[in-house]
Amino acid sequence: xxxxxxxxxxxxxxxxxxxxxxxxxxxxxxxxxxxxxxxxxxxxxxxxxxxxxxxxxxxxxxxxxxxxxxxxxxxxxxxxxxxxxxxxxxxxxxxxxxxxxxxxxxxxxxxxxxxxxxxxxxxxxxxxxxxxxxxxxxxxxxxxxxxxxxxxxxxxxxxxxxxxxxxxxxxxxxxxxxxxxxxxxxxxxxxxxxxxxxxxxxxxxxxxxxxxxxxxxxxxxxxxxxxxxxxxxxxxxxxxxxxxxxxxxxxxxxxxxxxxxxxxxxxxxxxxxxxxxxxxxxxxxxxxxxxxxxxxxxxxxxxxxxxxxxxxxxxxxxxxxxxxxxxxxxxxxxxxxxxxxxxxxxxxxxxxxxxxxxxxxxxxxxxxxxxxxxxxxxxxxxxxxxxxxxxxxxxxxxxxxxxxxxxxxxxxxxxxxxxxxxxxxxxxxxxxxxxxxxxxxxxxxxxxxxxxxxxxxxxxxxxxxxxxxxxxxxxxxxxxxxxxxxxxxxxxxxxxxxxxxxxxxxxxxxxxxxxxxxxxxxxxxxxxxxxxxxxxxxxxxxxxxxxxxxxxxxxxxxxxxxxxxxxxxxxxxxxxxxxxxxxxxxxxxxxxxxxxxxxxxxxxxxxxxxxxxxxxxxxxxxxxxxxxxxxxxxxxxxxxxxxxxxxxxxxxxxxxxxxxxxxxxxxxxxxxxxxxxxxxxxxxxxxxxxxxxxxxxxxxxxxxxxxxxxxxxxxxxxxxxxxxxxxxxxxxxxxxxxxxxxxxxxxxxxxxxxxxxxxxxxxxxxxxxxxxxxxxxxxxxxxxxxxxxxxxxxxxxxxxxxxxxxxxxxxxxxxxxxxxxxxxxxxxxxxxxxxxxxxxxxxxxxxxxxxxxxxxxxxxxxxxx
Numbered sequence: 001x002x003x004x005x006x007x008x009x010x011x012x013x014x015x016x017x018x019x020x021x022x023x024x025x026x027x028x029x030x031x032x033x034x035x036x037x038x039x040x041x042x043x044x045x046x047x048x049x050x051x052x053x054x055x056x057x058x059x060x061x062x063x064x065x066x067x068x069x070x071x072x073x074x075x076x077x078x079x080x081x082x083x084x085x086x087x088x089x090x091x092x093x094x095x096x097x098x099x100x101x102x103x104x105x106x107x108x109x110x111x112x113x114x115x116x117x118x119x120x121x122x123x124x125x126x127x128x129x130x131x132x133x134x135x136x137x138x139x140x141x142x143x144x145x146x147x148x149x150x151x152x153x154x155x156x157x158x159x160x161x162x163x164x165x166x167x168x169x170x171x172x173x174x175x176x177x178x179x180x181x182x183x184x185x186x187x188x189x190x191x192x193x194x195x196x197x198x199x200x201x202x203x204x205x206x207x208x209x210x211x212x213x214x215x216x217x218x219x220x221x222x223x224x225x226x227x228x229x230x231x232x233x234x235x236x237x238x239x240x241x242x243x244x245x246x247x248x249x250x251x252x253x254x255x256x257x258x259x260x261x262x263x264x265x266x267x268x269x270x271x272x273x274x275x276x277x278x279x280x281x282x283x284x285x286x287x288x289x290x291x292x293x294x295x296x297x298x299x300x301x302x303x304x305x306x307x308x309x310x311x312x313x314x315x316x317x318x319x320x321x322x323x324x325x326x327x328x329x330x331x332x333x334x335x336x337x338x339x340x341x342x343x344x345x346x347x348x349x350x351x352x353x354x355x356x357x358x359x360x361x362x363x364x365x366x367x368x369x370x371x372x373x374x375x376x377x378x379x380x381x382x383x384x385x386x387x388x389x390x391x392x393x394x395x396x397x398x399x400x401x402x403x404x405x406x407x408x409x410x411x412x413x414x415x416x417x418x419x420x421x422x423x424x425x426x427x428x429x430x431x432x433x434x435x436x437x438x439x440x441x442x443x444x445x446x447x448x449x450x451x452x453x454x455x456x457x458x459x460x461x462x463x464x465x466x467x468x469x470x471x472x473x474x475x476x477x478x479x480x481x482x483x484x485x486x487x488x489x490x491x492x493x494x495x496x497x498x499x500x501x502x503x504x505x506x507x508x509x510x511x512x513x514x515x516x517x518x519x520x521x522x523x524x525x526x527x528x529x530x531x532x533x534x535x536x537x538x539x540x541x542x543x544x545x546x547x548x549x550x551x552x553x554x555x556x557x558x559x560x561x562x563x564x565x566x567x568x569x570x571x572x573x574x575x576x577x578x579x580x581x582x583x584x585x586x587x588x589x590x591x592x593x594x595x596x597x598x599x600x601x602x603x604x605x606x607x608x609x610x611x612x613x614x615x616x617x618x619x620x621x622x623x624x625x626x627x628x629x630x631x632x633x634x635x636x637x638x639x640x641x642x643x644x645x646x647x648x649x650x651x652x653x654x655x656x657x658x659x660x661x662x663x664x665x666x667x668x669x670x671x672x673x674x675x676x677x678x679x680x681x682x683x684x685x686x687x688x689x690x691x692x693x694x695x696x697x698x699x700x701x702x703x704x705x706x707x708x709x710x711x712x713x714x715x716x717x718x719x720x721x722x723x724x725x726x727x728x729x730x731x732x733x734x735x736x737x738x739x740x741x742x743x744x745x746x747x748x749x750x751x752x753x754x755x756x757x758x759x760x761x762x763x764x765x766x767x768x769x770x771x772x773x774x775x776x777x778x779x780x781x782x783x784x785x786x787x788x789x790x791x792x793x794x795x796x797x798x799x800x801x802x803x804x805x806x807x808x809x810x811x812x813x814x815x816x817x818x819x820x821x822x823x824x825x826x827x828x829x830x831x832x833x834x835x836x837x838x839x840x841x842x843x844x845x846x847x848x849x850x851x852x853x854x855x856x857x858x859x860x861x862x863x864x865x
Contacts, residue, residue: 040182083137197270458493545752621649650681681714708762724758735812759788811835
């Protein structure tokens, strides 16, 4: 580095040198400062598998009794450094001090401890800094060799539990007396596993046996698999749920009715296994239970039940209410169980879920019990059910502020105020009203060195109903167990981003149904959006690149047609009229050489941009959305996610208006309008598919495929701006920023024009491998592939074609860091362009232009998918 270079950018290198200095100073802090002589700081546990690895090997690390100090800051032991920075003479005193309740930790207690530990000179001192360091820090983990031996035993027991009865675990201590550090290496041999030779079942009760046989294909235990105790535990859980959902109340409630007998007398490798299901006493036979009384009480306190309530009933459910604030039928819809039906634990759980999902009640008590059949003995087959529910407050206000970051908006703030009004019409309907905004800054298109205010503020009202708003009884078609709900939404928003802005009005009728914890349906009828563009005439004032190309074409055309220039200068012709005349003048087009012809194509791209960016549109559509989601469910470690959406727009408006009007679009044909605003007609399909694979316990490989297709028809020659696809951003193809110049297709248009071009076909493939470093930090490497196209060629080679779409997909790759702080995941991704389909042939692969110090930076909250 030259001195001249340093003098030209002192601030830049000052920051780098300062950061390096801090890292060196922190690294110089002795981690063994408080390690006693003759002892060793445990720095690492190593695991070496001497034979083939097994899928559960990662969990074996949890059975080690001593683990090194955790690393937090830049993967360094910050908490250990804090502990070491505190004065060591107070360590014992502060350790005792922290055992006292927080309300007792005061100067008086500290003074008494100073006296106890013979530190009279410290009496009266607060020692705040030392207390903070001691409290925030963690003491060094000193190697205890006896605990290493116990850890090896624990690992070996776990492997036996997993079915490897002949496994072996040995260990070795690596001691560094000079540095006072130690590492432990565990050498693990699985050896051959113990397998199930034959599988039998012994179920004396015919009813239980028949249910088991009917569902035997779902059993987790099969001949030839490893005799893994965790699999046996899962099978017991499955059987418990199966029998309880089949009418057997509290089946195996004491965990003593289901068991397995393994015969290991003849062999330790091939074991016959027998499932046993029976009660200890032959007099206690199994009975199918039925639901008896169902009582639902709406009370303020449990003691109000019976004493302050009035009894009502509806369809075999007894209700107890203190007042008439809630209609009986609105509460009845949440009750899945029915009197005299066979006991099903799943329905009891669903009823509780429904009460909570109504967002009108908290559950004070949910009780199911055998009916008392006499003075001493209860009835053993009738279950009485009681729910005590308490109304939530009528009004609830939430005030919040979110901080967000994007390449377009930079750092922004989003304040919001939400008001929930419950039980609006006495049927558990909720009215939610919200006012929110997003404020940030973007680069000024007129001066890229400056930033201007960008904002969006919106108001929305949503009225939700704990039922479907239909004019007929739908329970035979959609059972109550699906928890069907409806909502009516009405909203408005105002946007101002690059000078142009939009005013949006939206409304819709939504229907929801949850089939189970994984599957849900959403249907939206009369989904209507009015999208109006502000400041249309200022388009070229803010899209400077498009204006430069326009001026070049205008200057050339005015040389060809001076009379048009005179009309334009005098105000007879507008810019849009001149633009339309240029692209429809065959005499002018015939005079163009290749350079000017290419410039005309660029100009055509700017007109496409202008039409879409300034379009007013009405979208009235029907939307169906199906989601299947295993993410976050404990029974699905290798989770699968599917989100499919279909939207059909414009059919209803087309029934009422057949008259076409010229709405001012340069490239658009005359369109039918409502209130002078054209309405869109299209069909649109979105499919988002994700698969998660767990490796080595906590490493994850994520595969994601997004497919989007929009087909305009009828009144629309192209997809409206708000329903079109674009590339780039922190959740898409991360090597390109949003509207960063990727696509459409392999178009060779000037990048200044392509920046805001969009498409109606989108393909995106993402691969991401995530590796946790510790509880706080996680690393990731990723590759993103994709692009957008159009179904028709707009004149600049942007049409999707099967014989070439693969080589028109952009490819980006990179790495990232995630920090899990409290309940927030902060994500930083650095991405690089590997293949750019919009570059000329010979320049598409970007390895020759690879600049490791100039990545595309993505900062976001949460995972990208």
